[in-house]
Amino acid sequence: MARLSDEDLITELKKRFDATKQALYDVKMVTSKLEEVNKKLQTSEQIKSNFISHMKNEINNPLTSILGLSEQLKSGSMPPDLILAIATSIHSEAFSLDFQLRNIFAAAEMESGETQLQVSLTDVLTLVKDAIDSFRHLIDDKHLTVTFTEKKNDDDQLLFKTDTEKLSLILTNLISNAVEFNHENGAIKITTKVVNGKLNIKVKDTGPGIDPEQIHVIFDRFVQLESGVRKSHKGHGLGLSIVQALVEMMEGNITVDSVAKGKGAIFSVSIPEVETNTEAAAFSVDGNEFFFDDEEVKAF
Numbered sequence: 001m002a003r004l005s006d007e008d009l010i011t012e013l014k015k016r017f018d019a020t021k022q023a024l025y026d027v028k029m030v031t032s033k034l035e036e037v038n039k040k041l042q043t044s045e046q047i048k049s050n051f052i053s054h055m056k057n058e059i060n061n062p063l064t065s066i067l068g069l070s071e072q073l074k075s076g077s078m079p080p081d082l083i084l085a086i087a088t089s090i091h092s093e094a095f096s097l098d099f100q101l102r103n104i105f106a107a108a109e110m111e112s113g114e115t116q117l118q119v120s121l122t123d124v125l126t127l128v129k130d131a132i133d134s135f136r137h138l139i140d141d142k143h144l145t146v147t148f149t150e151k152k153n154d155d156d157q158l159l160f161k162t163d164t165e166k167l168s169l170i171l172t173n174l175i176s177n178a179v180e181f182n183h184e185n186g187a188i189k190i191t192t193k194v195v196n197g198k199l200n201i202k203v204k205d206t207g208p209g210i211d212p213e214q215i216h217v218i219f220d221r222f223v224q225l226e227s228g229v230r231k232s233h234k235g236h237g238l239g240l241s242i243v244q245a246l247v248e249m250m251e252g253n254i255t256v257d258s259v260a261k262g263k264g265a266i267f268s269v270s271i272p273e274v275e276t277n278t279e280a281a282a283f284s285v286d287g288n289e290f291f292f293d294d295e296e297v298k299a300f
Contacts, residue, residue: 058100062093069093092137099176103238106169110245117163117250119274124158124167124192124199125150131171132190135179143185151193158192160199161274166246171201173239174267178205181265197273198252204266210258218256219244247271 069090073083109115132139132146139146150158178188186206193200210218219240247254252271258264 059097062097062100065093066090066097088137095134095137099172102169103173103242106242106246107238110242110249115249117274118165119161120164122160122162122164122167124160127164127168128171128190128192128201131168131175134172135175138179139188142179142182144179144182145187147187147189149189149191158194160194162199162271163250163274166250167199167271170243170246170269173243174201174203174269177239177267178203178207181205181207183207194273199269199271199273201269201271202266204264206264209263210256210265212258215256215258243267243269250274 069086072078072086078086106115128148128150132148175188175190182188182205188206189202189204191200191202244254247269250271252269254270255268257266257268
C-alpha cells in the first residue's frame with residue numbers, strides 16, 4: 001500500500017471534511033423542508049377544523065331559525081303583518097342556507113375532480129339580472145344602490161357559449177361579496193360586455209377595500225381576512241376560492257383592484273367563449289337548459 005504524503009493526506013482529509021459538511025447541510029435542508037411541510041399540514045388541518053366548526057354554525061343557525069319561525073306559523077292565527085315578517089325571515093334564512101350549500105357542493109365536486117363544463121348558449125343579461133334579484137332582500141336591508149351596465153347585441157341580447165350554471169355561481173359569489181363587504185347606503189356597479197370573443201364582467205363595490213398585500217390571500221380556500229372575535233362578516237372563506245377555480249376551469253382569469261383601504265374593490269373576470277365543433281343546441285337562462293333551433297333562439 002502506497003504511503004500518502006503529508007500534502008496528499010491533508011487533501012484527502014479536506015475532501016472528506018467537505019463531503020461531511022455537505023451531507024450535514026443536506027440533512028439540515030431536508031429537515032427544514034420536512035418541518036415546513038409539517039407546519040403547513042398542521043395549519044391546513046387547523047384551518048379545515050375551524051372551517052368545519054364554522055360551517056356547522058352557518059348551516060345550523062339558519063336551519064334552527066327556519067324551524068323555529070315555521071313553528072310559530074303553526075301556532076294559530078296571527079296578524080297579517082306578523083305573518084309577513086315571519087315569512088320574510090324564513091325566506092332570508094332559507095336563501096342563506098341554500099347559498100352556503102351550493103358553494104359547499106361546488107367545492108366538493110371540484111375537490112373530487114367531478115366537475116365538467118356543460119356548454120349552452122347563455123343569456124348573460126338575464127343571468128345577471130336574476131342574480132341581482134336573488135340578493136334583493138340583502139341589498140334593500142343595507143340600502144345599497146345597484147347599477148347594471150351591459151353592452152347588448154343588435155337584438156338586445158347578450159348570448160354567449162359557456163357553462164351557465166358555473167357562470168351563475170361566479171356571479172352570485174361576486175355579488176354576495178360586494179353586498180357583504182359594503183357600507184350602509186353604499187353602491188355596487190356591475191358591467192358586462194363581450195370583447196374579442198371574451199365575456200368581461202366587473203363588479204365594483206364601495207366597501208372598505210382590500211390591503212394590496214393581502215389580495216393574494218382572499219382566494220385561498222377556507223381563509224378569511226377576518227377571524228375569531230374580530231370577525232364581523234358572514235361567510236366561510238369558500239366563495240372567492242370557488243370563483244377563482246371556476247374561472248380557471250373555464251380558461252379565464254380574475255383580477256382584483258383595490259387602490260387603497262376605504263376605496264372599495266373591483267373584481268374583474270374575463271372568460272373566453274367555449275369553442276365547439278358544432279353550434280350549441282342548448283339555450284339556457286338560469287342554468288336550466290332548453291333546446292331550440294337557431295330561429296327560436298333569436299326570437300326568444
